[in-house]
Amino acid sequence: MRKRDHNVLTNAASLLICGLLAGVVVAAAAFPAVAMSGLAAKAGAETFGALPKELTVARAPQISYLLASDGKTPLATMYDENRRDVKLADISENMRNAIIAAEDHDFYKHNGVDLNGVARAFVNNSQAGADRQGASTLTMQYVRMGIAYSATHPADVIAATEDTSARKLREMRYALQLDKEMSKDEILERYLNLAAFGNGAYGVYAASQVYFNKPPKNLKIEEAAMLAGLVKAPTSFDPTTKDGYPHAVDRRNYVIDNMVKTGAITQQQADEAKAVKLVVKGKRAPNGCVATNKNAWGFFCDYFYRWWMSQETFGSTSYDRERRLKSGGYTIITTLDKQAQTGADKAVRRAKPVTAKEAAMVAVVEPGTGRVRALSVNRNFKLDNPDKPKNKPHSDPKQREKGKRGNYPNTVNPLLTGGDGITGYQGGSTFKIFTIVAALEKGIPLSYTFNAPQQFKSEYIIDSSSPAACPGTNLYCPTNSGKKAGGVQNMWSAFSASINTYFVPLQQQVGAENVVDVAKRLGIQFRQSKDAEFADSKEAAHQWGAFTLGVSQVTPLDLANAYATLAADGKYCEPIPVQEIRDLDGNKLDVANPRCEKRISTEVARAAVDAARCPVGDNSSTSKCGGSRTAAQTKYIVKAPVAGKSGTTDSEKSAALVAMTKQYAVAGIMADPDWPQTNAKMKHNQPDGINPPVWETLRDAMDGKKRIDFEPPGKKISLGDQRTIPGVGCLDLDRAKSRLSGAGFEPIVSSSRVTSDCPAGTAAGTSPSGRTIKGGIVTIMVSAGKPSNNNGGGNDRPGNGSPSGPPSNPGRPPDRPGG
Numbered sequence: 001m002r003k004r005d006h007n008v009l010t011n012a013a014s015l016l017i018c019g020l021l022a023g024v025v026v027a028a029a030a031f032p033a034v035a036m037s038g039l040a041a042k043a044g045a046e047t048f049g050a051l052p053k054e055l056t057v058a059r060a061p062q063i064s065y066l067l068a069s070d071g072k073t074p075l076a077t078m079y080d081e082n083r084r085d086v087k088l089a090d091i092s093e094n095m096r097n098a099i100i101a102a103e104d105h106d107f108y109k110h111n112g113v114d115l116n117g118v119a120r121a122f123v124n125n126s127q128a129g130a131d132r133q134g135a136s137t138l139t140m141q142y143v144r145m146g147i148a149y150s151a152t153h154p155a156d157v158i159a160a161t162e163d164t165s166a167r168k169l170r171e172m173r174y175a176l177q178l179d180k181e182m183s184k185d186e187i188l189e190r191y192l193n194l195a196a197f198g199n200g201a202y203g204v205y206a207a208s209q210v211y212f213n214k215p216p217k218n219l220k221i222e223e224a225a226m227l228a229g230l231v232k233a234p235t236s237f238d239p240t241t242k243d244g245y246p247h248a249v250d251r252r253n254y255v256i257d258n259m260v261k262t263g264a265i266t267q268q269q270a271d272e273a274k275a276v277k278l279v280v281k282g283k284r285a286p287n288g289c290v291a292t293n294k295n296a297w298g299f300f301c302d303y304f305y306r307w308w309m310s311q312e313t314f315g316s317t318s319y320d321r322e323r324r325l326k327s328g329g330y331t332i333i334t335t336l337d338k339q340a341q342t343g344a345d346k347a348v349r350r351a352k353p354v355t356a357k358e359a360a361m362v363a364v365v366e367p368g369t370g371r372v373r374a375l376s377v378n379r380n381f382k383l384d385n386p387d388k389p390k391n392k393p394h395s396d397p398k399q400r401e402k403g404k405r406g407n408y409p410n411t412v413n414p415l416l417t418g419g420d421g422i423t424g425y426q427g428g429s430t431f432k433i434f435t436i437v438a439a440l441e442k443g444i445p446l447s448y449t450f451n452a453p454q455q456f457k458s459e460y461i462i463d464s465s466s467p468a469a470c471p472g473t474n475l476y477c478p479t480n481s482g483k484k485a486g487g488v489q490n491m492w493s494a495f496s497a498s499i500n501t502y503f504v505p506l507q508q509q510v511g512a513e514n515v516v517d518v519a520k521r522l523g524i525q526f527r528q529s530k531d532a533e534f535a536d537s538k539e540a541a542h543q544w545g546a547f548t549l550g551v552s553q554v555t556p557l558d559l560a561n562a563y564a565t566l567a568a569d570g571k572y573c574e575p576i577p578v579q580e581i582r583d584l585d586g587n588k589l590d591v592a593n594p595r596c597e598k599r600i601s602t603e604v605a606r607a608a609v610d611a612a613r614c615p616v617g618d619n620s621s622t623s624k625c626g627g628s629r630t631a632a633q634t635k636y637i638v639k640a641p642v643a644g645k646s647g648t649t650d651s652e653k654s655a656a657l658v659a660m661t662k663q664y665a666v667a668g669i670m671a672d673p674d675w676p677q678t679n680a681k682m683k684h685n686q687p688d689g690i691n692p693p694v695w696e697t698l699r700d701a702m703d704g705k706k707r708i709d710f711e712p713p714g715k716k717i718s719l720g721d722q723r724t725i726p727g728v729g730c731l732d733l734d735r736a737k738s739r740l741s742g743a744g745f746e747p748i749v750s751s752s753r754v755t756s757d758c759p760a761g762t763a764a765g766t767s768p769s770g771r772t773i774k775g776g777i778v779t780i781m782v783s784a785g786k787p788s789n790n791n792g793g794g795n796d797r798p799g800n801g802s803p804s805g806p807p808s809n810p811g812r813p814p815d816r817p818g819g
Helices: 009-030 038-050 094-102 116-127 137-148 156-160 166-180 184-194 202-210 221-230 244-263 269-274 296-307 318-327 336-353 398-402 427-443 491-497 499-511 514-520 530-535 538-542 558-566 602-612 633-638 691-702 717-719 733-742
Strands: 066-067 074-078 197-198 333-334 360-365 374-376 450-452 487-489 569-573 577-580 597-599 643-649 654-661 663-673 723-726 746-754 763-767 771-773 777-783
Touching: 066 499, 074 296, 094 137, 094 221, 094 244, 137 166, 137 184, 184 202, 197 221, 202 221, 202 360, 202 427, 221 244, 221 269, 244 269, 269 633, 296 318, 296 333, 296 374, 333 777, 336 360, 336 374, 336 691, 360 558, 374 530, 374 558, 374 691, 427 491, 427 499, 427 514, 427 558, 427 602, 427 643, 427 654, 450 499, 450 777, 487 491, 487 771, 491 499, 491 602, 499 514, 514 530, 514 538, 514 577, 530 538, 558 569, 558 643, 558 654, 558 663, 602 643, 602 717, 633 654, 633 691, 654 691, 733 746, 733 777, 746 763
Parallel strands: 066 333, 746 777
Antiparallel strands: 066 074, 333 577, 360 374, 360 663, 450 487, 569 597, 643 654, 654 663, 723 771, 763 777
């Protein structure tokens, strides 16, 4: 603080006179009959001299602003008190003059205590029936407010504002000291930033926004006068109420007249200002996530709030963290991508209206940073009014019978991110990616082939009464949808067509506990208690046969981030809703920096992504996707290199799709959050299914963005240890099988026959032919003999087979677990 020059004799006189008059004035206020008592004056002087001189004023609570990722678009404001400190240079001269005219004409003349005012108060308070006067200067009022804001106990707040001699004396003593240490402009600036103006506005910046929707540097005479008039009694002079409006006008005009008396304005300016009709253009500042700039953004805002409350950086207790958010005056640039968020909001509502019990949920994460770019669901972010409920009857029949209402269209539940009882929704076949990663880490390449049967008898033990058990056993026996055989598949084609009886044996081979571990490393949280029991025990996880089929619950955010980790070449980043946080002094906080670490090798991640290009209609130079793709329209809609996977659970109780580019990973889940055992069927490609919201969100997010291709994996992890397949043309089937087995392959005999030059019933060739992975499956093609018209001999010459990729899977098995 800057020390001001004062005359020593003047200061000494001020101290002495204030000490004497303070006791007299306060005594007169309380006991007018003894106001002239020498005893009262003496007591006042002695008490005054003993008071401390140093005043420490804590920084008053400040409003925090949340902005979208562009650093400009308002998202939300959070505060205990709507206040934002501004420099005096950013406050109009009209406002400075108005507050002096309203509260302290001699502000620039006295030394913090107005001796003439003290004397006037003494005379006034000595007269019977007169209204008591306190002779408080702006400096004394600032002292009073400062003590109250710096209080750490409710009793201190009361002591700072109660009408007692102790309070008056303390204010005078501190005011004199402050006036020596600070300039008048510094005191005025602090006063204007601390004062309350009503309607939740604290400080002149908030007041000018609330009442006139403008910054304080642009306040006109009549506007400044109205604001200055509010400080005395914000409730009584409230211009937004019918009863307060005329009082506000009268008080404004009173301040304007006083501005003439102080010489701040001319009489003509005063007349013109008073002639202006008082119109309040602003409104009370919105507060919290239920009052976001756009209601649909409330779910993102709520995720931010929950994230903030989990960060120890902001305090050791939840109380400390919330208080810091709502009073710290932070400028928070969130990760919300307005383009992606707007696209998601439109897409989910095109699929399902807010009144639908089905929730269409979409989360968008940026690979390589973990920044959450959008969170959207077809719900209103608000609490339903219990007195006038708008929510529909509960979708669960048992709850509906009890008269309960569902959480639609209005809810504040964290549907997309989990918490407060929201544990997620079954992800279906989107979980098969974790089995691919686990297999690749075990050295099993993408080209690994397996003859997927109609039903696979696994070694996983389950309840023998389960419909997923093989008849008469306690073994888990998953099937493909439609109970069709999958045929010979590799990872590309099996993932593309979502073949259950390929992935369960693959999981069994690499160990289900290792597949669960991959899911954990990619950020899947097991919030449901039963899921957590399996995931937290290697022994239990080892027997989790259906895990690869997505029976575990997952949130859209976790699912998007898991796939984003693969798109980022295996770099996991903790999901984060902020990209920059600055405090009131402009200091940048490190807590907003991405928190990333390598969890999957680059080669494994790239190979997994290469397989994931198949389901969504894309492929690389190495991909061997087969003919069936579960969400092939994605590539066509997004018009960029894409990867991802769809997923459906038994009876279509939930449906999911993940689609990603190098810049965005989008995960969508459609389910009934109120009743997981819903009898509604969740759809995929239909207009009211989950696929359109996902690919439309990704399309809109990618609008104007560079198209970046995924890096294809290396040959070793794609094709493995390739070996030459020996020729078996025209051999009898047993000899053909023996020759292939001896070369290190697993032979199977095709159930169909092909025309060839070989005798009927012998081997016509192999599929694949040429080369394939060591230990891989080689199908022996059975000859049907030469064609009867002798015009064609077939393409399968002895020693050759059909093309090296697996045959196209007949029919598209819908994406769902078999158990």
